[in-house]
Amino acid sequence: MxxxxxxxxxxxxxxxxxxxxxxxxxxxxxxxxxxxxxxxxxxxxxxxxxxxxxxxxxxxxxxxxxxxxxxxxxxxxxxxxxxxxxxxxxxxxxxxxxxxxGVDMEQKEEIRKIFELINQLPENQRTAIILSKLEHRTVQEIADIMETSYKSVESLIFRGKDKIKKQLAKDN
Amino acid sequence: MQEPLDKLKRVQRTEAPPFLFTRIEAQLEYVKETKLTPKFAFAVCSVLLLVLSVNFYIINNTTKEQHSQNISYSETSLSPEYNSLY
Structure with missing residues (x-):
């Protein structure tokens, strides 16, 4: 090629x-x-x-x-x-x-806030969330990309989502 | 309660701009012409650093030798006076 x-x-x-x-x-x-x-x-x-x-x-x-x-x-x-x-x-x-x-003007503010929270995550959690929620990779694919185990990726995604939820609850 | 990250499903895929490949080609051509690859730059810096370190070592050692020679000379020049006291 x-x-x-x-x-x-x-x-x-x-x-x-x-x-x-x-x-x-x-x-x-x-x-x-x-x-x-x-x-x-x-x-x-x-x-x-x-x-x-x-x-x-x-x-x-x-x-x-x-x-x-x-x-x-x-x-x-x-x-x-x-x-x-x-x-x-x-x-x-x-x-x-x-x-x-890739973000419509109408949803810009809402999506921007979520990205702001993702940006505050530690690098590994951020990468796992991006690959999972935005790139729609499977957990195994993410594990291959990040050269880590399936369980580590599951843990990273879980912790990332948890941090974001807590921050949103705090802001509201 | 809806998962907050579910809202990210609304983010759409976009096409990379068409002019990007032209820019990449131009950059590759520039690197080829100047031959200033990162490896070359690193090699030059390493050599310069080595030369500077060697120079520093030589200058430092030369200064120490001169200093100790000065002390020996002072001791030698003083000794007859000390001798005369006895």
């Missing part, structure tokens, strides 16, 4: 998964580019010990989490800059508005 064929087969999988992490079309595009650059560089080393789609999921998850960590560092830097420079506009330009193209 050549690179273009591979891209066409997996582009939507990668793009949509990135969207579930960042909820912003521009950020998801950037992550998708990074993922396919990495895939191009590492394709020769891929040992076919997992399905190609599983491998692509792993790269996308890592790229998305790295992107979010880098964004968090940038925000911290922007905050420090804004303290020392009165006219700094660093904090004013926040490109991570909720801009998920």
């Amino acid at each position: 050549d690179f273009k064929e591979l891209y066409n087969e997996h582009k939507n999988q990668v793009y949509n998964l990135a969207l579930q992490y960042v909820q912003n079309a521009e950020d998801a595009q950037e992550i998708t580019q990074d993922v396919f650059i990495k895939v191009h560089q590492k394709l020769a080393d891929f040992r076919h010990d997992a399905k190609l789609s599983t491998w692509m999921y792993r790269i996308t998850i890592n790229a998305s989490l790295d992107f979010l960590k880098a964004k968090k560092s940038q925000k911290r830097f922007a905050f420090i800059t804004s303290i020392f420079q009165k006219e700094s506009t660093a904090l004013k330009h926040d490109h991570s508005d909720f801009n998920h193209p």
